[in-house]
Amino acid sequence: MKWDTLDEEPCSLSRTVAVVGDRWTLLILRECFLRVRRFEAFQSSLQITRHLLSERLKKLVRFGILRRVPYSEAPKRYEYILTQKGLDLYPIIMAMVHWGDTHMGDERGRPLLHEHKTCGKLFDPVMVCSECGEPLHAKQVHVHAGPGRRGADAA
């Protein structure tokens, strides 16, 4: 597979996988949502090699997920901030956290609890239909070819 052009496939899942489809990238994004912003902080909390961290940050900047922002002029130092495009990855991360909570938990209970500031309660994320508001299940969804379809790819 040509991973270098995966982001141009006529499949939205493939295009997303091109960006977040590896282990480190998802863990780096987790840290971003936990307000980690600096190279050393990512490196020490993840135990990722500096080389790989550098590569992944560059890639995330290239895709417009993170912005590299100077926070010190002398010496020049930068931190990495989620863009709106990056913030929009939140449902993916939360869906993964929720699945892990549900299916990969152990006897000790959840590692983290999430509070919705808006309503003040501990919550789980639920995926619903934008039209009727009902929770979504795979079997209730029918897939149609859209205008950007080509060949037999899909998702």
Place this chain on the structure above:
Amino acid sequence: MKWDTLDEEPCSLSRTVAVVGDRWTLLILRECFLRVRRFEAFQSSLQITRHLLSERLKKLVRFGILRRVPYSEAPKRYEYILTQKGLDLYPIIMAMVHWGDTHMGDERGRPLLHEHKTCGKLFDPVMVCSECGEPLHAKQVHVHAGPGRRGADAA
């Protein structure tokens, strides 16, 4: 990083990443949700090498995402069916598809459109709070340590 024990980390995201955190696995799961079930069908639609496909299917079976079900006795042949645990990955896949639609689209429009059979409309998936039903945004969520927390890991 010890990827072989990532599924035991005190972090639900890590545990999920241990299962679906690579490119091929997510693409294989896409095919599963499109009703692909057989080795040859996965292989020809994804152009994955037979070796890797075999490895990934074994891993998904090991984690209880797919069930290997015989569909022919002589010769013995098997197909791969999503378990409930596998079906529950749907929100992750849909969240990724939606992000791809929103942020990685091209001028030709979406590759696929999704119809909610329950209400009959074309929809987008929306992640909401289980308690108040409002759409979730990263900035409105506050994270607390849960009972399964240990050390500085999180998500």
Place this chain on the structure above:
DNA sequence: TTTGACAGTTCTATTTTAGAACTATAGCCT
């Protein structure tokens, strides 16, 4: 002037993945 913090880069060794060929079982055709 030496040490430490920070943000990387460079190097070699190990692990993973790609790509192609090979194995095994059995039905169908002649």
Place this chain on the structure above:
DNA sequence: AGGCTATAGTTCTAAAATAGAACTGTCAAA
């Protein structure tokens, strides 16, 4: 019987990605 096809894998070598450790450069503080 002998060969062709379909299906579901396994095995092999080469190429690519990752791990792990050491190194670079800038500046501040001791």
